[in-house]
Amino acid sequence: MSTAPDSADRLEVTGYRLTAPRRAVLDAIAHTNRPFTIEELSDRLPNIGRATVFRTIKLLQELEIVCRVPLEDGGVRYERSRSGRHHHHLICSECGSVTEFNDPSLDASIEENATLAGFELDGHSAELYGRCASCRGGGAL
Amino acid sequence: MSTAPDSADRLEVTGYRLTAPRRAVLDAIAHTNRPFTIEELSDRLPNIGRATVFRTIKLLQELEIVCRVPLEDGGVRYERSRSGRHHHHLICSECGSVTEFNDPSLDASIEENATLAGFELDGHSAELYGRCASCRGGGAL
DNA sequence: CGTCGCATTGATACTTAAGCTCAACAACGG
DNA sequence: CCGTTGTTGAGCTTAAGTATCAATGCGACG
Ligand SMILES: [Zn+2]
Ligand SMILES: [Zn+2]
Ligand SMILES: [Zn+2]
Ligand SMILES: [Zn+2]
Numbered sequence: 280m281s282t283a284p285d286s287a288d289r290l291e292v293t294g295y296r297l298t299a300p301r302r303a304v305l306d307a308i309a310h311t312n313r314p315f316t317i318e319e320l321s322d323r324l325p326n327i328g329r330a331t332v333f334r335t336i337k338l339l340q341e342l343e344i345v346c347r348v349p350l351e352d353g354g355v356r357y358e359r360s361r362s363g364r365h366h367h368h369l370i371c372s373e374c375g376s377v378t379e380f381n382d383p384s385l386d387a388s389i390e391e392n393a394t395l396a397g398f399e400l401d402g403h404s405a406e407l408y409g410r411c412a413s414c415r416g417g418g419a420l
Numbered sequence: 421m422s423t424a425p426d427s428a429d430r431l432e433v434t435g436y437r438l439t440a441p442r443r444a445v446l447d448a449i450a451h452t453n454r455p456f457t458i459e460e461l462s463d464r465l466p467n468i469g470r471a472t473v474f475r476t477i478k479l480l481q482e483l484e485i486v487c488r489v490p491l492e493d494g495g496v497r498y499e500r501s502r503s504g505r506h507h508h509h510l511i512c513s514e515c516g517s518v519t520e521f522n523d524p525s526l527d528a529s530i531e532e533n534a535t536l537a538g539f540e541l542d543g544h545s546a547e548l549y550g551r552c553a554s555c556r557g558g559g560a561l
Numbered sequence: 562c563g564t565c566g567c568a569t570t571g572a573t574a575c576t577t578a579a580g581c582t583c584a585a586c587a588a589c590g591g
Numbered sequence: 592c593c594g595t596t597g598t599t600g601a602g603c604t605t606a607a608g609t610a611t612c613a614a615t616g617c618g619a620c621g
Pocket of ligand 3: 499
């Protein structure tokens with residue numbers, strides 16, 4: 280049990296090679312709890328080429344091991360997905376933490392709106408911005 | 421009635437000057453029905469400095485005259501808002517058209533999830549991706 | 562009017578993020 | 592061992608947006 284055995288498995292099972300650079304990326308994100316940028320990740324992996332970090336993260340997104348978190352200011356971070364399934368994000372503007380949640384009725388509501396508009400839905404995103412419970416507790420009010 | 425009188429009013433009422441460059445930008449977006457990039461807009465306004473186009477669009481976003489549309493592939497376009505109020509987008513991956521919709525029950529569902537997580541909600545986004553009614557009608561199926 | 566002050570403009574340089582290229586390399590199957 | 596294919600990484604290129612800063616415009620005031 281070195282790192283993220285399940286993720287590694289998922290890579291191999293899907294037909295991709297589990298190479299040393301890919302393992303290094305998996306390793307690095309397994310040891311991070313904060314959402315990260317590619318640059319940050321790349322800096323922590325000086326022996327791995329930037330392009331490879333990009334490629335690997337893209338790959339991991341497809342496998343739903345990592346997800347893309349769009350910030351309120353237009354920036355983007357990435358986060359190792361806890362659930363590995365479809366979900367949405369609660370993004371704290373104070374501490375930057377990201378919490379996943381899933382709500383079938385929210386998705387249903389989204390689908391309903393698409394149907395109403397005669398739209399064939401193919402994907403969607405929903406991001407919630409604000410202050411997380413612990414930042415509220417610790418700070419004012 | 422030259423262009424977008426209401427938008428122009430909104431600019432002035434809010435204390436900003438309605439200058440010639442700003443009017444030109446308002447004019448240009450009033451005559452566009454497709455979501456645009458800043459570059460495209462800037463190209464259509466050769467007499468207006470690029471920086472001014474950026475500044476003006478940013479201003480119009482604050483006034484909710486224009487809204488930022490994040491695409492599925494991570495790109496961004498801008499669109500003159502029809503409603504000028506809070507809404508979400510249906511984005512067609514085939515023709516690129518953007519339709520606004522508003523659904524109080526969707527927003528309620530979002531707020532409920534925030535509350536459940538002890539989160540103080542501050543803003544949110546929801547984008548729907550797929551094929552619009554006319555692209556479906558004209559194409560296959 | 563004349564003039565002062567502030568908002569605005571725009572050419573340009575700069576920044577940052579992200580993606581692409583392509584030759585070298587590693588793995589694998591036979 | 593050799594050819595085929597997937598993978599890598601240094602450096603190049605693009606895109607998007609921002610910073611600079613002098614010049615200009617406009618309004619207020621006397
Ligand atoms: Zn996520
Ligand atoms: Zn969903
Ligand atoms: Zn909109
Ligand atoms: Zn909403």
